[in-house]
Amino acid sequence: MFRYTKLTLLREIGLWTLALVFLAPFYFLITTALKSNTEMYTTSPLALPQSADFSAFVAVLTATGNSNVLGGLLNSVIITGGSIVLLIAMGSLTGYVIARSTRRWSKAAYYLFLIAIILPGQLGAVPLYMGARSIGLTGSAWGMIILYTGMLLPVSIFLYANFFRGLGTAYEEAATIDGATRFQVFARIVFPMMAPATGTVTIFAGLIVWNDFFTSLIFLGGSDNQTLPVAMYYYIGSLVSEWNSIFAIVIVSMIPILALFLFAQKRFIQGFAGGLKG
Amino acid sequence: MTATSQSTNHAVNRPVHEQTRTAQASGSVHRVQRMRGPDRASKRKWGLEFGHWWWALPGIALVFAVHYMATGIGGFFAFTNWSGIGSFEVVGWKNFEAIFNDPTKIRSLGNTLFFAFGSVLLGNIMGLLLALALNRVVKTRYALRTLFFMPVVLSPLATAYIWKFIFDYEGPINVLLNAIGAGHLAKPWLADPQWAVWTVLVVLTWSSTGFAMVIFMAGLTSVPVEVEEAAAIDGANLLQRFHHVTLPALRPAVAIAMTLGIVQGLRVFDPIMALTGGGPAGATETLATEVYKQAFALGNFGGGAALALVLAVIILFFAVIQQRLTRSNPED
Numbered sequence: 039m040f041r042y043t044k045l046t047l048l049r050e051i052g053l054w055t056l057a058l059v060f061l062a063p064f065y066f067l068i069t070t071a072l073k074s075n076t077e078m079y080t081t082s083p084l085a086l087p088q089s090a091d092f093s094a095f096v097a098v099l100t101a102t103g104n105s106n107v108l109g110g111l112l113n114s115v116i117i118t119g120g121s122i123v124l125l126i127a128m129g130s131l132t133g134y135v136i137a138r139s140t141r142r143w144s145k146a147a148y149y150l151f152l153i154a155i156i157l158p159g160q161l162g163a164v165p166l167y168m169g170a171r172s173i174g175l176t177g178s179a180w181g182m183i184i185l186y187t188g189m190l191l192p193v194s195i196f197l198y199a200n201f202f203r204g205l206g207t208a209y210e211e212a213a214t215i216d217g218a219t220r221f222q223v224f225a226r227i228v229f230p231m232m233a234p235a236t237g238t239v240t241i242f243a244g245l246i247v248w249n250d251f252f253t254s255l256i257f258l259g260g261s262d263n264q265t266l267p268v269a270m271y272y273y274i275g276s277l278v279s280e281w282n283s284i285f286a287i288v289i290v291s292m293i294p295i296l297a298l299f300l301f302a303q304k305r306f307i308q309g310f311a312g313g314l315k316g
Numbered sequence: 317m318t319a320t321s322q323s324t325n326h327a328v329n330r331p332v333h334e335q336t337r338t339a340q341a342s343g344s345v346h347r348v349q350r351m352r353g354p355d356r357a358s359k360r361k362w363g364l365e366f367g368h369w370w371w372a373l374p375g376i377a378l379v380f381a382v383h384y385m386a387t388g389i390g391g392f393f394a395f396t397n398w399s400g401i402g403s404f405e406v407v408g409w410k411n412f413e414a415i416f417n418d419p420t421k422i423r424s425l426g427n428t429l430f431f432a433f434g435s436v437l438l439g440n441i442m443g444l445l446l447a448l449a450l451n452r453v454v455k456t457r458y459a460l461r462t463l464f465f466m467p468v469v470l471s472p473l474a475t476a477y478i479w480k481f482i483f484d485y486e487g488p489i490n491v492l493l494n495a496i497g498a499g500h501l502a503k504p505w506l507a508d509p510q511w512a513v514w515t516v517l518v519v520l521t522w523s524s525t526g527f528a529m530v531i532f533m534a535g536l537t538s539v540p541v542e543v544e545e546a547a548a549i550d551g552a553n554l555l556q557r558f559h560h561v562t563l564p565a566l567r568p569a570v571a572i573a574m575t576l577g578i579v580q581g582l583r584v585f586d587p588i589m590a591l592t593g594g595g596p597a598g599a600t601e602t603l604a605t606e607v608y609k610q611a612f613a614l615g616n617f618g619g620g621a622a623l624a625l626v627l628a629v630i631i632l633f634f635a636v637i638q639q640r641l642t643r644s645n646p647e648d
Contacts, residue, residue: 049454053456060525063479066488084488128378129375132374134371135368136372144372150376150379151379156639157628157632160631161624161625164393166382166386188383191378191379191382192379256612259612267474270473271473271589279486281481285477285481291471292470296470299466303465307461311530
């Protein structure tokens with residue numbers, strides 16, 4: 039019934055044209071970043087660069103101070119990686135206990151996390167900043183890791199708890215009968231089985247933490263320990279319309295997430311289609 | 317995968333008549349799950365056997381501190397005149413009176429709602445059209461889906477800088493307009509108070525389209541081919557088929573895409589900071605950018621907290637609606 043007709047071909051061509059328009063910003067991004075200063079000011083913004091000029095990238099990657107892009111890149115990697123590891127560890131343990139416990143408090147805890155997902159973060163940002171400053175967590179990568187873990191933990195626990203509920207207890211029962219301790223059951227039986235949930239948590243947490251600007255602007259603002267978005271914001275703030283340099287740093291900031299997305303795009307999209315809560 | 321595991325779980329816990337409905341609606345996974353009845357009994361029997369309750373303690377403590385304590389304290393400061401350092405007084409509703417008597421704050425409130433609803437409406441319409449166009453037979457649908465989804469995973473701050481260039485007075489849009497002889501339409505898009513809000517809206521729509529598209533594409537898989545074919549054989553035209561077969565099946569997807577988009581849209585901060593910084597003359601200021609400026613740049617913690625509380629209440633309102641739509645029965 040729904041076969042490939044001439045009309046479908048037309049639809050396909052139309053969609054590709056639309057995609058080209060939709061992604062036109064990336065044409066400007068790449069062509070402009072590859073222009074030299076003089077070329078950028080003298081040629082049309084639509085024109086291709088006469089030859090690939092990487093001076094903008096060199097300038098960007100050697101910037102120092104609070105717009106240290108390379109330092110920011112490193113910090114972003116550390117903070118994103120650290121947050122993901124902590125979110126997987128704490129999220130799976132807490133989610134597991136909540137899913138398996140039959141005590142009444144576990145249901146209360148489940149709602150504690152569910153409400154925390156809905157609770158908007160803006161209001162808490164100011165007191166969190168004050169609290170973090172008083173115990174010396176602002177301006178450090180560690181502080182950011184703890185902060186992001188706290189912020190995203192409810193979603194992570196929620197994903198894990200729901201995953202474990204759907205898993206069934208047969209394997210764990212068998213392992214317990216065979217004499218495994220509680221920790222062995224978790225580490226040997228449950229942990230390997232929870233890979234799908236871990237994948238989802240990794241993608242969501244990775245995306246949110248890597249791209250986050252608001253939180254890191256507040257908590258790292260003014261320090262030399264910037265994440266990439268903040269370094270980018272400060273660096274661009276110091277440029278007026280040197281678009282080749284601006285776009286060089288934009289490209290640097292996009293490459294890691296884009297590579298990950300193209301590598302695991304199916305999982306990304308499935309995760310989103312399942313509904314990003316919060 | 318996530319979607320399946322979550323919804324199966326709900327199906328298990330729902331009353332029987334509801335289960336049947338979901339099972340019919342979304343395939344055989346639920347049916348398999350339903351037959352695992354003994355699970356519940358064994359769960360009750362084994363109880364805490366599989367874990368120690370204190371494994372959950374660090375998580376609970378951290379969430380309590382970062383979410384509940386911080387929000388509570390923030391709510392308290394909304395009623396004070398604290399500047400961020402030194403002493404403060406409790407001033408009651410004064411901060412809120414100041415907000416609602418200040419035309420610039422009312423304007424940012426209006427902008428926040430305008431951006432959230434505008435980008436969700438436009439993004440959902442475009443997302444729906446794309447999903448429908450990509451649905452079935454199109455050979456390169458997955459490649460196209462990846463391309464249209466790309467802006468969603470990229471940093472909103474980074475992509476906003478590209479758009480700032482595109483809408484620059486000497487940028488591609490104006491160059492193009494001049495080239496096709498429509499030079500009189502060229503304008504400083506982001507520096508013109510009247511046009512800046514619309515320009516920002518275009519950027520926000522661009523970023524949100526892919527997300528809506530993916531949710532609609534997932535929703536469209538629940539439309540049975542047989543029913544659509546039957547309707548076509550019975551002589552229903554494309555529009556009738558959409559209205560009577562596709563749209564009813566998409567209703568949950570529409571609800572989710574809209575409310576999620578609004579909740580996200582109300583927080584809009586990064587693209588504004590990159591595109592206009594709230595300017596020109598506050599024309600594109602939102603509640604989120606105002607909160608940042610009041611609390612962190614101007615040292616008006618009390619006022620910033622009050623603004624944040626207003627924003628939080630609005631977000632909470634839509635978030636609760638979203639939660640109700642996503643799962644009417646979260647636990648039992």
